[in-house]
Amino acid sequence: MATFLHRLGLGSFRHRWAVTLVWLVVFVATGAGAATLSGTMATSFSIPGQESTTALDLIDERFGGGSGATAQVVVAAPDGATVSDPAVAAQITAYVQKLATLPGVVGASNPFDPQAPSVAPDRSAAYSTVSYGVPAPEITAEQREALLDAVAEARDGGLDTEVSGEASQESGADIGGPAEAIGVVVALLVLAVTYGSLIAAGMNLLTAIVGVGIGALGITTLSGFVDLQSTTPILAVMLGLAVGIDYTLFIVTRYRHELLHGRDPESATAMAVGTAGSAVVTAGITVVIALAGLAVAGIPFLTEMGIAAAATIVVAVLIAITLVPAVLGFIGRRALPRKLRAAGAVDPEEQGRPFYRAWANAVTRFRTLSLLAAVVVLGVVSIPFFSMQTTLIQTPPPGSTQERAQALIAEKFGPGFSGPLIVLVDGAGAGARATAIAGTFQGLDGVRFAAPSRVAEGDAAAMVTVVATSAPDSQETKDLVHDLRAAVDEAGDDRIYVTGQTAISVDVAEKLDEALPRYLVLVVGLALLLLVLVFRSLLVPVVGVLGFLLTIGSALGATTAVFQWGWLNELVNTEIEAPLLSLAPIIVIGILFGLAMDYQVFLVSRMHEAHAHGASPRDAVITGFKQAAPVVVAAATIMFAVFAGFVPEGNDTIKPIAFALAVGILFDAIIVRMIAVPAALGLLGRAAWWLPSWLRWLPVLDVEGAALERAVPAATVTETTETSPAATTPSSASSAQG
Structure with a gap:
């Protein structure tokens, strides 16, 4: 591989105009595709084949799109009055009629309908369910704005009115906002300090942006042909930008x-x-x-997100090994600080990097204490992980009309009214069967209200609304979903399905919880195999994997403490204290695994190289650390900045994931890779690099290209002019390579 990449880099340098033009054409083509072929991305999560998803498909079929988005508009009576007062009732009725005429609305329920009243027991409030003919992602900004304006007008007219529900909230999240800008600015500053050259820093950042741009635009184009989640391009941008900068950093540094x-x-x-x-x-x-x-989870939307992000990483790697050498052909020696461009300048690495040498000396000298301290610190931070809860039901932003509506509904009607369960009764005689099963449900613990709500034409299907006594994201409601399904099984009717957003959340969360251990075993097994091949050692991979487990525990533990417990939530600009998004843990594990192994490979490979050249175990750790740690620190700083940039102003769905990745990078690079790993290797001594004889047949992965360095000796160059930094003839280059 090293020989092939050497030739590829050489060819990209010599044909830099052609390589640059090809990437420019690809960038423009994906941009044109995104502008003309993109589609709408989904914001709801479901799993094909699950009971709740099957029921939604049947509802669409039986009721003609009955699973479109809805909003709940709740109206509280003025002080000293009730909603039953003639004047107030007339005002509410007229208001509901207006809601039914809003753009995109197919109906608004009458709170005073005797068949399905929605008036509080003390008659202090009432609510109307506003139904749209399309799912939430297809509701336009104008339609949503019309709903919010109608609510504001009613409030100005004397009615205490609020609105909640998926139809009232923006779908998805935007790319290209302040989150990305913050990360890019910090990355540029770190690169400028690391290189001592704005030209090199700008080149590094520009090539990374091209790569992530191609990835994000390609995903946007693909959305016109495949149903993708709205978080897919954001995750791809977040990860692609970070690794794109880092991979270029490693090559430019070399x-x-x-x-x-x-x-x-x-x-x-x-x-x-x-x-x-x-x-x-x-x-x-x-x-x-x-x-x-991530496909091991067997969840289509998670598989799509993983593959889309992986494709962006592939682009970042291709950019690093083709476009980066092409651009280096244009800037030549200007990649160096001005004072180092003259021939014969001393490499700062040769001056010993005193800080990093002192760090490595201290860690390996007090190795037992260092290792113990690292494990204890990360272990304590990991404690909240064991109380982590997950859900797909998102908590509305504090102070929003959605939050006020949910609070008003919970106060006047009960917490379960903001997320009712829907039970579909399918097949002949559905109306009578729905009445019977509703009676069965009414006797269950945790059920506040259960009654038939709608019958399809020809009595071929019916829906039953079940309202829990608990909030939609509570454990009590999750238990109730299982109790309802158990009651259906006891009734022996296999054409009754429990669905609704709450049931979907329960199904997806449980599927993800089941997949999480299986996925963790997969990535841990992969890490062991990869590191055994790279380092030809058994104990070094064990140290790396145990460090990765500490990283995962501490990252998810800190995220649980901040977003679920509410600790230090001012720091991340959120007042929400709620369970984490169900897919957050498995996504965080997947991304942090890859990045942690990056740092392990770049850091420990230098130690392995020093040991192979005859250095003692402790000297090998110090030498490798001194050489690789500065680049790893710079890379981790950039990664942290990119991920942390999504936290203060990021989308509520992405914010906890970005926070987990940011603190995970910080813990992994600073505590695990720069304290725990060198300390552990210092304790193990020569045993760290031991490989059993029965494994010595394994192939040698020369990730540092040592064989290439032996085959291509260093060249002695003459003066290179600054006015033409890339001016190197093919003949001189060939002679330089021997």
């Missing part, structure tokens, strides 16, 4: 190193791609496998 060791720009580029590029490809494959491995 390129600068080769320049300072006597190579001309052409041969330095080829060597950088052949050596650091090998590690980039290995790390990229690791991330891709981890993301594609």
Whole structure:
């Protein structure tokens, strides 16, 4: 692989105009596709084959689109009055009639309908269910704005009116807002400090943006042909931008190193791609496998998200090993700070990196204490993980009309009215069967109200509304879903289905909870196999995997404490204290696995190389740490900045995931890889690099390109002019490579 990548880097450098033009054409083509072929992305989560999803499909078929989006408009009577007072009742009736005429609305229920009244027991409030003919993602901004304006007008007219429900909330989230901008600005600053050159920093950032742009635009184009979740492009952008910057950083850092060791720009580029590029490809494959491995959960929308993000990583890797060497051909020695561009300048690495050497010395000297401290700190942070709860039901933003509506409904009617369960009775005689099953449900604990609500034409299907005594996202309501299904099984009627957003949330959450251990075993097994191949050792992979488990526990533990318990929520600009999104844990595990293995490969491979050259175990750890730690710190800082940028102003769905990834990167890079791993390797000594004889047949993965370095000796270059930094003839490059 190193030889192939060396040739690829050399070819990209020599044909830099053609390579750059090809990527530019790809970027423009995906942009045109996104502008003309994109479709609407989904915001609801469901799993084909689940009872709740099957019921929704049947409702659409039997009732002609009966599963369109809804909103609940709740009206409280003025002080000293009730909704039954003639004047108030007339005002509410007229208001409901107006709601039924809003754009996109197919009906608004009458709170005073004797067949299905929706008036509070003390007659202080009433609500109307506003139904749309399409799912929430297909409701236009104008239609949603018309609903909110109608609510505001009623409030101005003297009615205390609020609205909740999926039809009242914006669907999805936007890309290209302040979240991405914050991460990009911080990344540019870190790169400028790391390189000491704005030209190199700008090149690094520009190539990463091109890669993530192609990935995001490609996903947007694909949405016109495949049903994708609205979070899919955001996750791809978040991860693609981070790894795109980091992978370019690794290659450019090696390129600068080769320049300072006597190579001309052409041969330095080829060597950088052949050596650091090998590690980039290995790390990229690791991330891709981890993301594609999300398919093990057997959940289509999660599989699509993983594959889309993996495709963006593939683009980032291809950019790093083709476009980056092409751009290096344009900037040449200007990738170095001005004071280091002259021939014979001393590489800062040769000055010993005193801070990192002192760090490694301290960690390996007090290795037992260092390892114990790292494990205890991360263990304590992981404690909240064991009380983590998940749901698909999203809590509305504090102070919003949706929050006020839910509070008003919970106060006047009961918490279960904001998320009623729907029971579909399918088949002949549905009306009578619905009445019978509603009576059965009414006797169950946790049921406040159960009654038939709608019968299809020809009595072929009927719906029963069941209202719980508890909130939709509570454990009591989850238990009630199972109790309802158990009651149906006892009745022996296999054409009765429990559905609704609450039941869908329960089904998806349980499916994800079942898949999580299976996925964790997969990625841990993959990590062990990969690290055994890379380092030809058994104990180094064990140390790496145990460190990864500490990273996962602490990341999810901190996220639970902040978003579920409400600790330090001012720091992340949220007042919501609610269960995490059901798919957050498995996504966080998949992404952090790939990134943690990146750091393990880049850091420990340098230690392994030093040990292979004869250094003692402790000296090998110190030498490898001194060489690789500065780049890992810069990469982790960039990753942290990109993910953290999505937290203060990010979408409520993405915010907890971004927070988990940001703190996970921080814990993994600083505590696990820079304290726990060197301390553990120092404790293990020579045993760390031991490989049983029965495993020595395993192939050697030369991720550092050591064989290539031996085959292509360093060149001695003459003066290179700054006015033409890339001016290197093919003949001189060939002679430089020997």
